[in-house]
Amino acid sequence: MEHFLEQVLNGLQLGLMYALIALGYTMVYGVVQLINFAHGDVFMVGAFLGYFGFAVWGLPLPVAILTAMVACALLGVIIERVAYRPLRYAPKIAALISAIGVSLFLEYFSSLKFVFGPNYRVVPRPFPEVHWNIAGLSVSNIQVIVFVVVLFMLILLQILIYHTKTGMAMRTVAVDHNAARLMGVNVDTTISITFAIGSAFAALGGVLYAIAYPQIHPFMGIMPGLKAFTAAVLGGIGIIPGAVLGALIMGQVETLTSAYISSQMRDAIAFAILILVLLFRPTGLLGRTEAEKV
16 A cells, blocks of 8 residues: 555656646647647757756856746747748648647757757766655655646746736636737737746746656657646646646556566556547547537
């Protein structure tokens, strides 16, 4: 039983990190109906910047994390301004291809020797890993940090979206761009802020991921990004609680599959569950079917 509960804790840790990435996918989709496939690579850039911050530049960990979040927020704004805004009213396929292009550019540009380099890097932990025995369960300080930081950020995001003018603008733009303009909302600025927040969350997820699983490389964003996108779809893309729920499910499925079935099967089973859910509930677990006017 203790082994099962420890795996649940591991799954919770993984799921919460997926949630940080999935929020970016779901926020951007909710506001501009765009799948930002470069989001997983922003997560990678955040991991590298965090690594350079505390391991190379010698910054205190909180400052390194903040630096990575600010830099990735700027990167998200630049990506939106350069690659997506000119195509906002073009056919969706154009924006989708642009997103894939940005993703590939970030991966291969980051692989250049004068950027991050093509090799794997081992991330030295900025503090020693400590395990506590609580009621028979082994809980690490890294798990506690991930739980506290992610829950704190989720609460901040809820406050931002539901109790600030910026959040009200984001919700208005998500409903109707033209109506938002008529109400005096600056749609372009609101979309840029959405990209900035989502990218900052991805950067935080990248740094936490690098500390928990201390190995990084320029293509590390592909699979976590894909799984976070899957989590957002599983929960109901465009719905913030859905992204968190989907991410927690993905984390648990992956971890429990690795522990009790096979580590080689964890991705296959996670995506199989997504297919099953979408077959019976195409809008995701928390999504609602909306009737289309004809």
